[in-house]
Amino acid sequence: MGYRVNAKDITTNYTQTLAEFTANLKYEDIPEDVRERAKHLAMQTIGVALGTKGMKLSDDAIAIGKSCGVGEPEATLWVDGGKVSMSSAVFTNSTLADALDWEDCAWTGHPSAGVIPVSWAAAEGFHRSGKELITAIVAAYEVYTRIAMVVQPPEDEDVFKGWGLTSWQVFAGVAPAARLMGLTPDQINQAFGFGVLCCPVQSNLHHITMSDAYHYEHGFRAKDGILAALTAKAGVENYMDCFDDTYSFDYHMTREPKRDWYTKELGSRWLTKEVLVKHWPANMWLQTPIELVHNITTKNGIKPEDIEEIVLDPPTLGRMFFDPAGFNSLTQAQFSGPYMIAMYLLNPVPGPNWFDLSMLRDPKVLELAAKVKPGKSSPDIINLCFKGFQRGEFPMKTVTITTKDGKTYSESMDCHPGHPRNMMSHEEFCDRFRIEAAPTLDADKIEKTIEALSHLEDCEDVAELGWIFSE
CATH class of the missing domain: 1.10.4100.10 (2-methylcitrate dehydratase PrpD)
Structure with a gap:
């Protein structure tokens, strides 16, 4: 002592x-x-x-x-x-x-x-x-x-x-x-x-x-x-x-x-x-809503220009911020359900392009983000959501998309891919890495890096793997 x-x-x-x-x-x-x-x-x-x-x-x-x-x-x-x-x-x-x-x-x-x-x-x-x-x-x-x-x-x-x-x-x-x-x-x-x-x-x-x-x-x-x-x-x-x-x-x-x-x-x-x-580059309480939008639009062939309104129910307190004038930081955008859903719809492949400074005030992004609305249920409180997460729970979310032809599409989910109760498989991790690392590594180097990381236990000296971090 x-x-x-x-x-x-x-x-x-x-x-x-x-x-x-x-x-x-x-x-x-x-x-x-x-x-x-x-x-x-x-x-x-x-x-x-x-x-x-x-x-x-x-x-x-x-x-x-x-x-x-x-x-x-x-x-x-x-x-x-x-x-x-x-x-x-x-x-x-x-x-x-x-x-x-x-x-x-x-x-x-x-x-x-x-x-x-x-x-x-x-x-x-x-x-x-x-x-x-x-x-x-x-x-x-x-x-x-x-x-x-x-x-x-x-x-x-x-x-x-x-x-x-x-x-x-x-x-x-x-x-x-x-x-x-x-x-x-x-x-x-x-x-x-x-x-x-x-x-x-x-x-x-x-x-x-x-x-x-x-x-x-x-x-x-x-x-x-x-x-x-x-x-x-x-x-x-x-x-x-x-x-x-x-x-x-x-x-x-x-x-x-x-x-x-x-x-x-x-x-x-x-x-x-x-x-x-995280399956998507966004705040954790936006993972499920983005996943639901992905599922609905992919299954039904819905394009951004088809959408009249998107309703998220229940919303999460502090995660529905939207300003018609735009966003002034990456963090503000990453914490905004309307922005993140709009960026997914306009470019379903995530990456740094979602947070290019020009996107934060892009009229096309803001027009689509304005269509994302909170549902009528009382909002989830983040502190209480974390307490539930610690008990193995996760908030159930429902996304309803109404298209301009009057049709509605709705799905619900609690544990998105990547949640401990719905963890991604090894191949899903590898597929995500291919998307994540693409701005720095070419396709061949990505595959070599996946191989090295997948068999990390075989490496005798980690200093020899410095090559994986740059082009």
Whole structure:
């Protein structure tokens, strides 16, 4: 434990238990289906990051990574292919992983935007094998999710207080970095403490402003994860047991911490398999509506010019924003049901073209988006939707399309493809990767990359796979 003024008050060992799990988890002890899911999560996250090529946000994040890339060139900048330090690489790559809002959504945020870029960069920098990389990925999802579940807000929380998904996101970086750097359990214990140090006060700033700074937040937390592990590896005195001291972490994050979640079913229930994978580049609560529009229009041959009205019932509070003058950020568009449905209808193949700045105010897009209306049911409340998601539920949505000839078409769905209860198959992941990675990789390289990621366990040194990230 080391010195602390309130040592007599420490009666649990949550931090050390998580640290020992992170350090000691063995590849062979992970169920095969969990290992496969880890590879699919890596494929999805890498694919959507490669899908950002040509976007201003992508270009800017790469430029920032290069400008901060001092030190040994240890890790690859995705999309660009250049080599920089691990911390600079993960700032860029985690930002790219979240830029299209296409990676994942767990019960508590977007762990893949931290877990996968950090795991990959640390595996490159320390020349770890594919099996070691997969093990670190699984350890990270298991640890991150439990820490985050401890500090989830109560159901009656003031929504304007903010939801700290980009606060506790730091642990999605700390855990895999510490594991792949070879830290001891005591050092990992301290690394978690540095994670607490780098966990910002929860803020609603990104949701209130709908700024694309939101995507950069994932880059900041990933960089902090690398630095936390490196600092603990260098060695400090004390700084132990952050999750066991009431006043070190969870006390400041929520008024109702659920502390049993720190180690709940650790090693027996694999929360890696509870992560939702997004089928479309949009906010998670828009996945089902877009899927329904896709199903209805595909089955019935409906074209954009045929449509009189689209009704989404029930709507989700905060996800039906529409301004006839247009949208002023990627994030605002990604959170808008009318915009995302219009973009699908006008271009059913998703990619960075959906978020070209010219599209945000394009008259054709806005004309179609204006036809997307909320139904008459009371709107779903996002905080309550997350509570349901944590219980294995998902909101039932109905989309009704009325065409100009007076015909109506309606379908309902709850768990869209990619939901843990309706997870995509291996071939479906590969097909999605082909679409996601197309802006960066040609067809031949896409197939070679799919092969490499599908057999990641056979790789002896992850640093040898740097070729997959650029043309």
